[in-house]
Amino acid sequence: MTGNEGETPVKSYRMHLMLCSGTGCVSNKAFRIKEVLERELASHDLQDEIAIVSTGCNGFCAQGPVMVVQPDEIFYQLLTEKDIPQLVEEHFLKGRPVERLMFTPPGKEKPIPVMSDIGFFGKQRLIALRNRGLIDPERIDEYIGRGGYKALAKVLSSMNPDEVIEQVTKSGLRGRGGAGFPTGRKWSSRRKMAGDVKYLICNADEGDPGAFMDRSIIEADPHSVIEGMAIGAHAIGASRGYVYVRMEYPLAIKRMETAIKQARELGLLGKDIFGLGLDFDIEIFRGAGAFVCGETTALVASIEGQPPEPRQRPPRTALWGKPTVINNVETWATVPEILSRGADWFAGIGTETSKGTKVFSLVGKVRNTGLVEVPMGITLREIIFDIGGGIPGDKEFKAVQTGGPSGGFLPASLLDLPVDYERLDEAGAMMGSGGMVVVDEDACMVNLARYFIEFSCDESCGKCTSCREGSEAMLAILNRICEGHGREGDMELLEELGQAIKDASLCGLGQSLPNPVLSTLRYFREEYRAHIEDKSCPAGVCKALFRYEIDPEACSACGLCKKQCPCDAIEGEKDVAHTIDMSKCTTCGACYDACNFDAVRKVPNNVAEMAARA
Amino acid sequence: MPKIKPEDLAKIQERMAGTMNLREGEARAKITVHMGTCGIAAGARKIMSDLMASLDERQEKDIILTASGCAGLCSREPMMTVELEGQSPVKYVDLDETKAGRIFEDHVLSGNVVEEYALAVGSERRG
Numbered sequence: 010m011t012g013n014e015g016e017t018p019v020k021s022y023r024m025h026l027m028l029c030s031g032t033g034c035v036s037n038k039a040f041r042i043k044e045v046l047e048r049e050l051a052s053h054d055l056q057d058e059i060a061i062v063s064t065g066c067n068g069f070c071a072q073g074p075v076m077v078v079q080p081d082e083i084f085y086q087l088l089t090e091k092d093i094p095q096l097v098e099e100h101f102l103k104g105r106p107v108e109r110l111m112f113t114p115p116g117k118e119k120p121i122p123v124m125s126d127i128g129f130f131g132k133q134r135l136i137a138l139r140n141r142g143l144i145d146p147e148r149i150d151e152y153i154g155r156g157g158y159k160a161l162a163k164v165l166s167s168m169n170p171d172e173v174i175e176q177v178t179k180s181g182l183r184g185r186g187g188a189g190f191p192t193g194r195k196w197s198s199r200r201k202m203a204g205d206v207k208y209l210i211c212n213a214d215e216g217d218p219g220a221f222m223d224r225s226i227i228e229a230d231p232h233s234v235i236e237g238m239a240i241g242a243h244a245i246g247a248s249r250g251y252v253y254v255r256m257e258y259p260l261a262i263k264r265m266e267t268a269i270k271q272a273r274e275l276g277l278l279g280k281d282i283f284g285l286g287l288d289f290d291i292e293i294f295r296g297a298g299a300f301v302c303g304e305t306t307a308l309v310a311s312i313e314g315q316p317p318e319p320r321q322r323p324p325r326t327a328l329w330g331k332p333t334v335i336n337n338v339e340t341w342a343t344v345p346e347i348l349s350r351g352a353d354w355f356a357g358i359g360t361e362t363s364k365g366t367k368v369f370s371l372v373g374k375v376r377n378t379g380l381v382e383v384p385m386g387i388t389l390r391e392i393i394f395d396i397g398g399g400i401p402g403d404k405e406f407k408a409v410q411t412g413g414p415s416g417g418f419l420p421a422s423l424l425d426l427p428v429d430y431e432r433l434d435e436a437g438a439m440m441g442s443g444g445m446v447v448v449d450e451d452a453c454m455v456n457l458a459r460y461f462i463e464f465s466c467d468e469s470c471g472k473c474t475s476c477r478e479g480s481e482a483m484l485a486i487l488n489r490i491c492e493g494h495g496r497e498g499d500m501e502l503l504e505e506l507g508q509a510i511k512d513a514s515l516c517g518l519g520q521s522l523p524n525p526v527l528s529t530l531r532y533f534r535e536e537y538r539a540h541i542e543d544k545s546c547p548a549g550v551c552k553a554l555f556r557y558e559i560d561p562e563a564c565s566a567c568g569l570c571k572k573q574c575p576c577d578a579i580e581g582e583k584d585v586a587h588t589i590d591m592s593k594c595t596t597c598g599a600c601y602d603a604c605n606f607d608a609v610r611k612v613p614n615n616v617a618e619m620a621a622r623a
Numbered sequence: 624m625p626k627i628k629p630e631d632l633a634k635i636q637e638r639m640a641g642t643m644n645l646r647e648g649e650a651r652a653k654i655t656v657h658m659g660t661c662g663i664a665a666g667a668r669k670i671m672s673d674l675m676a677s678l679d680e681r682q683e684k685d686i687i688l689t690a691s692g693c694a695g696l697c698s699r700e701p702m703m704t705v706e707l708e709g710q711s712p713v714k715y716v717d718l719d720e721t722k723a724g725r726i727f728e729d730h731v732l733s734g735n736v737v738e739e740y741a742l743a744v745g746s747e748r749r750g
Contacts, residue, residue, distance in 0.1 A: 018679070019639060022645065023675060023687075057672075079645055080653075101690075104691035143647070150638070154638075162629035165629075166629055275626065283628060
């Protein structure tokens, strides 16, 4: 049953269990929960009254597996197999929602039953994610049931390509993949280019660690991407499209394959779409997972079977030498809404230069990790504290990195910065594709910068000397700073190198990779200074810069640390305060975590000693 | 599989309306069958399944049929509440399938409250 049969009546149910089946919840056993639900529903003979619907990502990944019960929008979270029998009997049979499985905000006692009353959802505005959690992504009729493919029908039957481009231009939509190039202008230039064959590409090569916007959109609503691409095909005159998605996204690939197949069956892809003359089809291209392939010229090279190396532009990116439009998943998914609701509607949302909404994957040290879509111009504070619920465990917010591994870190003083392309750029961060990583007071900014330079260093394709060698050189300097061998002038050297890499590299990878270092030098300079001059790591992260000591006053000689130590470095008997043998200690921190009396302390290493070793 | 025309989208959307209305929680009528232990013991499940069959039979898209717990009046079960858009909810008591069927026809479909089965118009005040 594909759900496409034109005349088959749809069976009615009294309740729909919208079970999140995005990758996050699936890895928390959502599929197993579905099996148990089916079994329990059947045992109460409810299978014909209550339907289980596997949806794409609900967004509130921190609480997964999650399920929303409709029509009352009751939100259940952190479900396990064991919860299901009670849930089925109490709520689904007897109509009594189960409070203990609902979301209770931190510090509150009463749970919030209804999903839209939960702060995480309340401040979001869904355009690209308009169907999330409301449809089964593997059923085209559900997408159509929510008004899907209407924009395509409207465009093909009543708008010429120039009118479509005019709408997209007027809407102010800018590329959601990173650079923020105006979508209408990109389309217009390709439309004007001569060519019997033109291509469209959907860039789903999402390589940022901790980012999952593209994956989630494809998993939750693949038809929105297909419809957007078909509209784009009409606008620029393309006959063929590619969805470039990485192999690491098997569920996204599967759902996109299913969606393409269903769209073809209904004549929404292929020859003469809707009988209105458009010939357009889409193929999936599986990428091998190189970070650089997110860069458009490298991506095109990869489809052509070449080594994925960026190249100089102009000439413009062109697959097999033909005019080609590449847009990100989120951009394509947004297009149908702009065409159906109008450019003015979209342009009415957001800021002067950044229109509409943006999807972010909110991760790191924030309570409500997950996928959020917010209007442009919202402040970082609203995203992190109102939607994200703030920092867990009474810790202080320290910084947020926007824009993926080559985004900059912004400090607490910039929390009220409105999120738009220009403001983030000015602050030394960037919109990027929408990764947002929050770090708390426990993070060492020097070490974090080092971590991201290591990532970019690994992922540099090696074509440009500035990027290949420059990232290595930066990493070497950062390594020595973290190991206590930082030298006077290192900060200035990092800044000079960073600027040179930005100036001399060909593609976005090189041009942005110094951002984590440059932004932390800008906002957290004291921390670098402490590492370099005092040989100390204020956050207590860089292991070479501190050691653990046991405070004999506080030690209760319980032996817990001794038991945990993997190196037998802790000495001490019952009733005798313990000590650490520094010749054996590897600074792993197991004793620090184990101690219930706060007796294990981080003590800065002796500066003179460090200097002598250097 | 027939290829579709633009006008077919509306047909598919119409066919899917019941499914989508339930998920969006919007419909012109909402029927709640009270399914506490008391309600189930008094026959609420049969009422529920008959109502579901009626909905299917008529392909009614704009009516939400749902269940809730015990309404606190166990001696008058089975009970159901009918709420038409923009009107106060009406609670019906001492039901069986025949009575429920009549309420469905007269009240839900035609908008006439079946006063002889009704307990009260309106709901308890909350909070």
